[in-house]
Amino acid sequence: MTFSICVREPYEDDDGDQQYRFGVAITTRLPAVGVPCPHVNEHGAVATQSLTNERLGSKGIEYLADGLGIEDALQGLLNADDGSASRQLHGVSRDGEFTFSGDECNGWYGHTSGENYTVAGNLLTGEAVVERTAEQYEDLAFGDEPLAKRLIDALGAGQAAGGDKREDLTIQSAAVNVVDTGEDERAYYDNLRVDASEDPIVDLRETYRLAKQGYEDALERYEESEDEDGADDEE
Template sequence: MTFSICVREEYEDEDGNEQRRFGVAVTTRLPAVGTLCPFVSENGAVATQSLVNVELGERGIEYIDDGLAVEDALRSLLNADDGAENRQLHGVDADGAFTFSGEECHGWYGHREGENYTVAGNLLTGEAVIESVAETYAESDRDAPLAQRLIDALGAGYAEGGDKREELHVQSAALKVRSTEDGDEPYYNDLRVDATETPIQELRETYRLASDGFEQAMARYEEAMEADDLDAADEE
């Protein structure tokens, strides 16, 4: 099921405290990929694809949250999976990364691991797809929001040909980002486009609208939310 990227980043928040964020993004020539493949928490990011086993993503994140290293968590799940050779599974945690592509995945398939990120894909037009995803992310401006840069990375892979099944017109894309900062994640950190013929374009537009909406809401409601009194803001 096409291609995805998982990333880990360290950064300083507005108060100068060290924080960490994780992100995962995926696109495919099938609907509703966001319900199946991407999983993230404040401790890691996992993507499960090819012949999807959702449990690998769900339990993988649970194990990472429980303190198991990503390599140990995902390897143990694959060892217990009779269909492991049909799977692609990859992800990152606070300290490491893991990539796996089973020998029965459909070509072109493969994966790549870089500094603080993993990329994997199957049923692609070629290796250039995941190379472009990886390079675009690696060269991205860390001052820009991670969600935006994940969309850019998907777009680069899509431009290289992406999923080779051109006869499948209904496509989808999704992204998820979580951080160790206190408080709710911005609206634009959990987005899905479930059924479209232009998944990257629509995910980018969804991000733009969600980002604008978040800024507008913060401008209007920030003080009221801190005081836990939204009615007060609407009365102004």
Template sequence: MTFSICVHESVADEADDGDDEREPDHHDRFGVAVTTRLPGVGTLCPFASERGAVATQSLVNVELGRRGIEYIDDGLAVDDALEALLNADHNAPRRQLHGVDADGTFVFSGEGCGDWYGHLEGDGYTVAGNLLTGESVLEEVADSYDSSDRSEPLSKRLIDALAAGQAEGGDKREELSVQSAAVVVRTTEEHPLDPSYNDLRVDATETPIADLRETYDLAQEGYEAAMERYEESYEADRREGEASEVEEN
């Protein structure tokens, strides 16, 4: 099921004015982006939470992604979580499974995956693919992410990484016209309203990356417009929710 990237970023928050000696807090971002020459990849491959990100592909087993995230959320390290799932999977040689948590990475490509297949690991990210035109596809995905501007939203940069891999050749099955792409980002950052551009998919098209990028642009514009118009209401709603939690405790 083509190629994907999983990412973890830890970003320091700015210290409050007048409190420069305080160690800055940080927030974590976890994201997955994937594309393939089949429809509906966003329903099958990418999984993310505020503690990790996982992609399951090749001969897809959705439970590997779903349970992998559950295990990470329960406190297991990503390598322990995904290795345990593969050890119990009799079709493991036909799987690709990779992911990240706050402390590490894990990548697996079974010997039964379709050529060209492979994976790589970087600082806080993993990339994997199968049925590709070559290894350079993954290298371009990684290079795009490595050189991205960290001040831009992670979801945008992940779409750009997919575009780099697609431009390098991507999935070699040119006879398949229906394609799909998806991006999912979860973050511990606090927002009055969760950004809608952090969970997007294009399920059936001949131009998946271009369509996903257009969907992102529209979602970002819509989110910014909604925040400009309704930010005070969203903020008041959040404070009311926090007050209710305090009363219950």
């Protein structure tokens, strides 16, 4: 049904303070995957999928904000969930990773993790989808491009490796969501969705390009307006 990646990127800002980028990207052969499945805040990123229970994601990041470790938070939610055998749940916090694929998920299903990331998928053409998503992120980790762009590229690598196996379902969706604790305001391109498309990753990549361009154009326009106002004040 779905494959997704969750990422943590710690870094120091110009003042030497510890900051984090958290992000999640996801795609599926159903509409509007960005509504119930990806969850992110300044404490972590979580994806809930397979037979999706949205509460596992929303409560998961809420518990992270309350100071729980990610394993305690997510495993505790699964322990209280009667449908946990049909769930996939994975994510990252400031100090850990968590992956879970229930025994009743539909094949191919599985997950992997590495330093600062987790990847999981179900109803895929094979293990290569998860592996290529992870490998692409590892190649791009902490790169010059914004995290949202690199997460979309990681999804693209998984899609190129086969993606979701249900070719009879043509209406698909994808989403990316990023939070950066070192930024005062959130960039327009850090929270994007393509809710219904026959090629959602291509469309998400184009949506990202346009959103980034629009954000940069708006910043430039505001700076020009401030400069003009300053010049008027001096006259």
